[in-house]
Amino acid sequence: REDCAAVAQKIAGIGPVSILVNNAGIVRRNGMTGADADVIKDWQDVIDVNLNGVFNVTHAFLKPLRETRGRIVNIGSIQSFVHVRTPSSPAYTASKHGVLGFTRALAAELGKEGVRVNAIGPGFIATPLNANARATNPELVKSFMDHTPLGRAGTAEDIVGPAIFLASDLSAYVTGSIVMADGGYRAVYPGPCLPNCRTQPNRARLRARAFSASTSRCWRQRNWLASGSTRPRNSRKSLAQAAQSKRPTCLPV
Numbered sequence: 001r002e003d004c005a006a007v008a009q010k011i012a013g014i015g016p017v018s019i020l021v022n023n024a025g026i027v028r029r030n031g032m033t034g035a036d037a038d039v040i041k042d043w044q045d046v047i048d049v050n051l052n053g054v055f056n057v058t059h060a061f062l063k064p065l066r067e068t069r070g071r072i073v074n075i076g077s078i079q080s081f082v083h084v085r086t087p088s089s090p091a092y093t094a095s096k097h098g099v100l101g102f103t104r105a106l107a108a109e110l111g112k113e114g115v116r117v118n119a120i121g122p123g124f125i126a127t128p129l130n131a132n133a134r135a136t137n138p139e140l141v142k143s144f145m146d147h148t149p150l151g152r153a154g155t156a157e158d159i160v161g162p163a164i165f166l167a168s169d170l171s172a173y174v175t176g177s178i179v180m181a182d183g184g185y186r187a188v189y190p191g192p193c194l195p196n197c198r199t200q201p202n203r204a205r206l207r208a209r210a211f212s213a214s215t216s217r218c219w220r221q222r223n224w225l226a227s228g229s230t231r232p233r234n235s236r237k238s239l240a241q242a243a244q245s246k247r248p249t250c251l252p253v
Helices: 002-012 036-060 062-067 090-113 128-136 138-147 156-167 203-227 239-243
Strands: 019-022 071-075 116-122 178-181
Touching (some): 002 036, 019 036, 019 156, 036 090, 071 156, 116 156, 156 178
Parallel strands (some): 019 071, 071 116, 116 178
16 A cells, blocks of 8 residues: 555655556465465455456545546456356455446545546456366356357457547446447356256246236235125235246356
């Protein structure tokens, strides 16, 4: 935090700051069941860079950004909304959920001062950060590509357009939002079935069945009221029970 403040002070001597992009991030693809020391270190490292780093840099530059009615662009992820189970990283998911929450909170607080705060949500982007995973786990890459309507991994250049949009007056009435640059990943439901995962049942069919059960119950109750009859004690089945009568075996990532 002190380093961020020192950098902000140096830059203040050069000129006013009107745009801040919080782009730094790391990932450690380890779950919670590994060696205790590794799990704790991974959590601290990821949260320190991905979430605390966003706060520290933003806090350091907050004064000049308020003076210039500036723009803040944070880098979120598809994992600002969902958890990618394979490879699992609770720390990364938690950090990116936090980035989106921080973006919205800051937008609400600074909006009256003219400061706009937004985020970008990249999908599967080919970068040095995931080069090893792409090289050693083609099946994982295929599962993402099969679920991505554009059918390819993104590149760093695919983030440039959304960044320019959010940092410019083209987005003068946009704040507290996240622009997804994920090739359509979040537009498709459900998520991909990963290796060794059985096919997911048709959720639309389950919802339709639940709706039908609920509608039938309403009509039965109406008829009982009209006839003055007493509703049978065991006739009510909740919508949640109907929807869960067949639990899916594969959830979206």
